[in-house]
């Protein structure tokens with residue numbers, strides 16, 4: 001598949017391309033103030049603002065809609081910035097194009113739905129506008145690739161992917177888990193496709209933006225989309241993750257851009273290996289927890305049958321057996337011995353507690 005490099009469709013684009021602007025357009029004044037501050041930051045080439053906001057629950061601010069298009073037009077006329085808005089419906093595409101919006105972006109909640117993607121792709125057929133495709137809400141690379149393919153098939157070749165993290169269950173420091181191995185896989189499967197990172201939606205918290213943006217640069221991503229608001233705490237949507245234009249400038253100044261020495265392949269491989277280690281550690285933790293639950297059950301069983309906790313003969317046999325198996329698997333006997341002793345100690349402690357509390 002042929003893709004155009006960013007420099008082919010964003011005048012003066014150098015790495016990283018920075019797209020900035022509020023999560024939502026709120027008022028004409030907010031839009032114009034943000035855009036004029038952003039136009040003073042050389043890396044910022046594109047002004048973003050959400051007009052039609054896909055909110056998880058009804059009743060919250062759903063965007064100013066088509067009214068905001070006039071403000072975007074002013075941004076285009078009065079600053080050097082290009083403009084981009086999120087489109088989710090064919091009529092958004094029509095209205096945005098009529099108002100001269102330069103770039104369209106498709107949000108995570110739309111990319112999950114092949115029917116919506118098909119409709120949008122058809123609405124864009126024969127229209128020569130660049131499109132940014134965010135990753136789908138959940139970690140499904142095929143769905144992301146499918147969305148890009150649908151657009152490409154309908155003649156949209158100025159495309160870029162935007163990595164905005166993936167919904168996860170359970171607690172995490174991130175609003176959306178980065179799962180870097182997924183955009184890395186995308187880069188492998190669609191070589192030449194520009195990939196941007198959206199640290200705002202990954203982090204969900206402005207304090208995380210710097211480190212996420214740095215990681216994206218270290219993985220050789222092409223650009224960043226960062227939500228920017230003149231008064232972030234008062235933003236009507238995503239307030240915790242927006243930064244002021246001044247903070248954005250500071251973040252960009254601190255970014256370290258390592259040379260494109262070919263080292264990125266090394267970085268990517270390292271990232272994949274780290275991910276594998278994370279998965280193995282998770283598994284180890286799960287297994288250890290299960291082993292301790294069984295120890296507890298054994299404690300209760302031993303108590304019920306009035307036998308001692310520590311059966312030295314059983315421990316000696318178990319220890320010898322595990323060291324032997326470990327040796328066959330290439331594990332150092334001293335390391336494994338220490339680990340087994342720790343696990344055994346903990347298991348005895350748990351059984352002792354069961355006995356004492358029974």
Ligand code: PEP
Pocket residue numbers: 023024050054106107108109134164201
């Ligand atoms: C946004 O960019 O404001 C937005 C709604 O993003 P996403 O589709 O990534 O949730």
Ligand code: MN
Pocket residue numbers: 023024227237238
């Ligand atoms: Mn947002």
